[in-house]
Amino acid sequence: MSESNEHSTPETQTRCGFVALIGAPNAGKSTLINALVESKVSIVSHKVQTTRMPVRGIAIEGASQLIFIDTPGIFAPKRRLDRAMVTSAWSGAHDADLTGLLIDARKGLDAENEAIVSKLPDVSGKKFLLLNKVDVVDKPALLALATALNERAKFETTFMISALTGDGVADVRTWLAGQVPLGPWHYPEDQISDAPMRQLAAEITREKLFHRLHQELPYQSTVETELWKEMKDGSVRIEQTIYVERDSQKKIVIGKGGQTLKSIGADARKEISSIIEGPVHLFLFVKVREGWGDDPERYREMGLEFPRGDT
Numbered sequence: 001m002s003e004s005n006e007h008s009t010p011e012t013q014t015r016c017g018f019v020a021l022i023g024a025p026n027a028g029k030s031t032l033i034n035a036l037v038e039s040k041v042s043i044v045s046h047k048v049q050t051t052r053m054p055v056r057g058i059a060i061e062g063a064s065q066l067i068f069i070d071t072p073g074i075f076a077p078k079r080r081l082d083r084a085m086v087t088s089a090w091s092g093a094h095d096a097d098l099t100g101l102l103i104d105a106r107k108g109l110d111a112e113n114e115a116i117v118s119k120l121p122d123v124s125g126k127k128f129l130l131l132n133k134v135d136v137v138d139k140p141a142l143l144a145l146a147t148a149l150n151e152r153a154k155f156e157t158t159f160m161i162s163a164l165t166g167d168g169v170a171d172v173r174t175w176l177a178g179q180v181p182l183g184p185w186h187y188p189e190d191q192i193s194d195a196p197m198r199q200l201a202a203e204i205t206r207e208k209l210f211h212r213l214h215q216e217l218p219y220q221s222t223v224e225t226e227l228w229k230e231m232k233d234g235s236v237r238i239e240q241t242i243y244v245e246r247d248s249q250k251k252i253v254i255g256k257g258g259q260t261l262k263s264i265g266a267d268a269r270k271e272i273s274s275i276i277e278g279p280v281h282l283f284l285f286v287k288v289r290e291g292w293g294d295d296p297e298r299y300r301e302m303g304l305e306f307p308r309g310d311t
């Protein structure tokens with residue numbers, strides 16, 4: 001295909017970007033991300049409440065790093081919680097460099113998809129169209145659907161794929177690799193496979209921390225996973241640091257005789273262990289980091305904020 005010479009990009013010309021996939025529930029987002037990322041991480045994350053895990057998977061294609069943002073399925077919200085989920089899906093798209101609209105080609109342009117398409121102009125980055133499940137839809141219907149959708153919104157390109165069989169998925173990855181902005185990779189190569197899990201584990205510990213101490217800690221206190229190591233016996237050793245702003249907060253987190261930290265650790269360990277379905281050894285450290293809140297790179301690593309695609 002036309003973009004294939006992208007592979008000859010010199011090593012220094014790395015690219016990196018955030019890609020959001022949006023679509024109605026059951027359009028096949030999880031299946032597609034699994035196929036794009038080829039890692040067990042996205043399978044695990046399917047079981048986890050989505051908003052906790054902004055980064056769903058990372059793929060490398062040539063000199064490009066593609067970071068897939070998780071978004072919940074978009075549907076017509078009836079309840080308040082539904083509305084929050086849908087808002088979160090759209091905000092994922094607003095933060096991404098590229099947004100792919102995934103359509104279940106069997107369903108075509110039904111009311112649900114019409115509603116999503118009508119909101120697409122509000123998304124600022126580049127948009128592309130993915131007609132999924134081509135394994136079960138005949139060609140004339142696909143072409144008609146592609147035409148109808150392209151008349152309603154501006155897409156850079158249209159892919160016809162089967163996330164299930166993998167048909168056409170490599171073309172999507174190659175195209176994305178050429179589209180994401182020039183820039184350094186956000187994740188070091190040796191952390192790619194477990195970066196989303198590190199982030200999720202940090203988010204879980206952070207949640208337990210605030211559950212215990214929400215009145216005593218400033219919201220900015222945060223957690224980083226420094227080590228994620230799969231051991232020979234099948235267990236995972238995780239080392240995390242809780243960063244606070246002042247010595248007095250450090251004392252609060254540790255608690256009398258270390259009791260508070262111990263119970264936060266026990267809660268977090270239990271939950272991480274149930275998600276990865278295996279034993280976890282969790283080690284928590286508490287450090288004072290002054291002025292850490294000014295460091296946007298740190299925010300990013302922790303998944304608290306997405307960089308905007310304005311490079």
Ligand SMILES: Nc1nc2c(ncn2[C@@H]2O[C@H](COP(=O)(O)OP(=O)(O)OP(=O)(O)O)[C@@H](O)[C@H]2O)c(=O)[nH]1
Binds near residue numbers: 030032163165
């Ligand atoms: N025939 C066929 N089925 C597919 C394809 N892609 C996904 N599916 C099936 O469609 C169903 C929904 O797929 P998911 O990947 O879970 O969909 P999702 O969009 O992540 O769903 P939510 O998490 O609810 O938003 C599953 O039963 C998949 O096996 C495809 O290309 N062809």
